[in-house]
Amino acid sequence: SRRNISSxxxxxxxxxxxxxxLNVACIGEAFGMQAAYLSKIFREEYEITLPDYxxxxxINKSKQLLKEGxxxxxxxxxxxGFLSSNIYINNFKKWEAITPGKYRQLQGSKGETSx
Numbered sequence: 001s002r003r004n005i006s007s008x009x010x011x012x013x014x015x016x017x018x019x020x021x022l023n024v025a026c027i028g029e030a031f032g033m034q035a036a037y038l039s040k041i042f043r044e045e046y047e048i049t050l051p052d053y054x055x056x057x058x059i060n061k062s063k064q065l066l067k068e069g070x071x072x073x074x075x076x077x078x079x080x081g082f083l084s085s086n087i088y089i090n091n092f093k094k095w096e097a098i099t100p101g102k103y104r105q106l107q108g109s110k111g112e113t114s115x
Contacts, residue, residue, distance in 0.1 A: 002041045002044070002045060003045060005031070005033075005038070005041060006041055006042050006045035006046060008031070009027060009031070009038060009042055009050070010046075010053070012027060012030060012031075013027070013050075013053060013054055013057050014057060017054065017057045017058050017061060017080065017081050018061075018079055018080060018081045019081055020081045020082065020083050022054060022081060023051070023054070024038065024039055024050050024051060027050065038050065054081075055091055055094075055095065056095065058080045058081050058082065058091070059080075059091060059092055059095045059096065061079075061080050062076050062077075062079075062080045062088070062092065062100065063096075063103065065079065065080070066100055066103055066104045066107065067104075067107045069104060069107075069108065073085050073088070073089065073100050073101060076088070076100065077089075088100065
């Protein structure tokens with residue numbers, strides 16, 4: 001079913017988001033289907049395009065790493081499938097309206113209480 005395929009695509013993205021080569025074409029290959037068809041049924045099922053969904057998953061995973069505070073921006077970019085820290089920062093700003101560094105600062109300050 002279309003819903004089943006869409007659900008399997010979501011799982012595939014969850015499992016492969018750290019691969020910088022992940023895109024609609026390679027997902028189509030993995031599923032033995034036309035990329036355009038996969039994109040269409042995914043968008044109809046979840047109301048988001050597949051490239052945007054991939055970006056969202058990567059940004060959400062990166063936010064978890066930013067909160068942990070152990071890795072550099074470059075390391076986080078690499079671990080979440082972005083080709084460079086610049087591409088990562090630009091994508092993060094597009095989705096979150098702030099830079100990853102600023103996001104990390106804001107997360108850090110939430111745990112502190114002032115006396």
